[in-house]
Amino acid sequence: MPITFESVEQIAAAVGQQLGESDWLTVTQERIQLFADAVGDQQWIHVDPERAREGPFGACIAHGYLTLALASYFMPRIVHIENLRMGVNYGCERVRFPAPVPVGSRIRGRGELTKAEPVDGGVQATIRMTIEIEGNTRPGCVVDTISRYYFH
Incomplete structure (x- = not known):
């Protein structure tokens, strides 16, 4: 169940807090192929299961x-914003891919609010999103997401 914020003040008061984690999501070959088609990255380590089986990861892996x-x-499975007039993805900082995500893996997002800064009419929140891989001590991705939330 996502944590709910209703105001700039509530977000500011939660800096430094773990926000929880989402449910698990299985990374399918179909999802990998759809992404490959969308961005034009058809590298064999992502889209050729037979060749990838013999490759360095033993199976296809998701694109970073x-x-x-x-x-x-x-994100919306971890954080819910009430009384929101508008939310905007502002950007990302420090994107890392510590471990490959093999096809069939189950992954989930874990969030931590690391910063909240006032902006005109709202707040800019930095949430460190760690994409965990079930059974792996290293995550598939760690990213500091930056969002701006404007309240009614």
Whole structure:
């Protein structure tokens, strides 16, 4: 169940807090292929299961940028904003891909609010999103996401 914020003050008071984690999501070959088609990255380590089986990872792996993009999938499953007039993805800082995400892996997002700064009419929140891989001590991605929330 996502944590809920209703104001700039509530977000500011939560800096330094763990926000929780999402449910697990299985990374399928179909999702990897759809991403490959969307961005034009058809490298065999992502889209050729037979060749990838013999490659360095023993199976196809998700694109790093697919894993990063899934931060947007996990975010609303971790954080819910009430009384929101508008929310904007402002950017990212410090994107890292510590471990490959093999096809069939289950991943989830874990969030930590690291910073909240006032902006005209709202707040700019930095949430460190860690994309965990079930059974792996190293995450598939760690990214500091920056969002701006404007309240009614």
